[in-house]
Amino acid sequence: MRGKTMVKNGAAFKAPRTNSSGAAYHPGEPMALKQLLFTGDINLMNVTDPALPFNRVIDTLRGADMLFGNVECCFYQPPTSVSVSDEGFFATSEAGRALKQAGFRAIGNANNVNYGAEAIRSSLSELEKLGIPYTGAGRNRAEARAPVIIEHEGVRYGFLQRTSVYWPTNHEATEHSPGVAALRGHTAYQLPIYKTRQEMPPANRPGVPPIIVTWADPKYLAEYVAEITELRKKVDVLVASQHWGLHEEVLEYMTEIAHAVIDAGADIVIGHGPHYSLPVEFYKGKPVFYGLGSFSFHTGHGGRQHGNWLGMLARVGMDGQKITEASFEFVRHNDKNETVICDISKEQEGLQALRKRSSAFKTQLEVSGNAVVFRAGD
Numbered sequence: 001m002r003g004k005t006m007v008k009n010g011a012a013f014k015a016p017r018t019n020s021s022g023a024a025y026h027p028g029e030p031m032a033l034k035q036l037l038f039t040g041d042i043n044l045m046n047v048t049d050p051a052l053p054f055n056r057v058i059d060t061l062r063g064a065d066m067l068f069g070n071v072e073c074c075f076y077q078p079p080t081s082v083s084v085s086d087e088g089f090f091a092t093s094e095a096g097r098a099l100k101q102a103g104f105r106a107i108g109n110a111n112n113v114n115y116g117a118e119a120i121r122s123s124l125s126e127l128e129k130l131g132i133p134y135t136g137a138g139r140n141r142a143e144a145r146a147p148v149i150i151e152h153e154g155v156r157y158g159f160l161q162r163t164s165v166y167w168p169t170n171h172e173a174t175e176h177s178p179g180v181a182a183l184r185g186h187t188a189y190q191l192p193i194y195k196t197r198q199e200m201p202p203a204n205r206p207g208v209p210p211i212i213v214t215w216a217d218p219k220y221l222a223e224y225v226a227e228i229t230e231l232r233k234k235v236d237v238l239v240a241s242q243h244w245g246l247h248e249e250v251l252e253y254m255t256e257i258a259h260a261v262i263d264a265g266a267d268i269v270i271g272h273g274p275h276y277s278l279p280v281e282f283y284k285g286k287p288v289f290y291g292l293g294s295f296s297f298h299t300g301h302g303g304r305q306h307g308n309w310l311g312m313l314a315r316v317g318m319d320g321q322k323i324t325e326a327s328f329e330f331v332r333h334n335d336k337n338e339t340v341i342c343d344i345s346k347e348q349e350g351l352q353a354l355r356k357r358s359s360a361f362k363t364q365l366e367v368s369g370n371a372v373v374f375r376a377g378d
Contacts, residue, residue, distance in 0.1 A: 039069035040292030050097035062103035074119040075126035108161035110136025136161030144173035158235030163243035184217035232265030281361035282376035287326035
């Protein structure tokens with residue numbers, strides 16, 4: 001019936017599809033417009049009150065037809081104290097209730113801080129207790145790579161996540177060990193023999209910096225594309241979520257992956273990882289958010305507090321399988337570690353910077369109310 005959500009990691013329950021009035025849905029019948037929300041990085045370390053992080057945005061989050069985010073912590077308490085240099089981010093099971101209260105229907109957990117076999121096992125168990133499906137980490141490779149399929153109000157949504165940022169120390173899930181679903185990338189440093197841009201001096205001058213070239217590992221990318229292609233057959237809306245990036249740049253391998261998964265059938269690409277708001281793009285009519293930045297992130301590596309970050313809450317409107325609009329609102333956190341939606345009139349510096357960097361993808365950004373709508377330019 002209307003409002004009932006059928007969920008299962010890796011497969012959908014067999015359930016009757018309904019239209020917006022709750023009656024049985026028949027193929028070809030128009031579906032109600034849907035609003036999908038996506039968040040950037042969520043780290044609930046040191047959260048003691050699960051009502052606190054999303055208190056100021058909970059009505060917005062719970063009002064979405066579908067809410068998905070990247071969770072950058074494990075719900076696990078180590079038996080002994082750990083060094084602040086430890087790769088893992090650990091939060092309590094109580095903190096995990098914040099996700100349930102906010103209305104997250106699914107989460108991705110393929111990233112560099114979902115680390116450690118016991119921590120991952122614990123975190124997955126806690127998410128299962130909360131009833132929140134996940135993709136991107138698992139007790140073995142098959143589980144880590146399995147999609148989430150959710151049927152809600154007559155629409156089947158599919159989610160897959162990969163990380164290109166992970167540790168070489170037994171972090172990638174294997175056939176028999178816990179870990180994350182990885183999509184390996186490569187880096188090369190190329191001497192700029194050929195002039196690539198006007199300000200670059202010739203290579204006959206000592207000290208000329210190299211050109212940094214990145215690309216996705218062909219084997220890993222081919223496997224991911226095959227999984228996207230297979231998932232496309234089972235869902236109405238397909239979301240590919242990627243943990244990647246370095247600082248504020250969109251690197252070549254990121255664009256390579258984004259375009260490849262859209263070519264394979266993805267409707268929406270969500271990026272996260274660098275904790276910056278990155279450019280947006282329309283590729284073949286499909287939105288790519290290269291980096292949503294932070295959404296709830298107070299404590300980072302080494303126990304350091306994250307500063308005055310500017311993140312994005314992404315919104316995609318859909319009419320059946322058609323994208324009607326892609327937009328975002330800027331978000332920050334306050335002194336209480338509550339996520340708040342920004343007044344766009346006070347974020348002109350961030351908007352102009354993002355507009356300039358998105359222009360490289362021929363993307364136009366327009367303010368509509370408090371949101372920023374983006375469209376493919378000429």
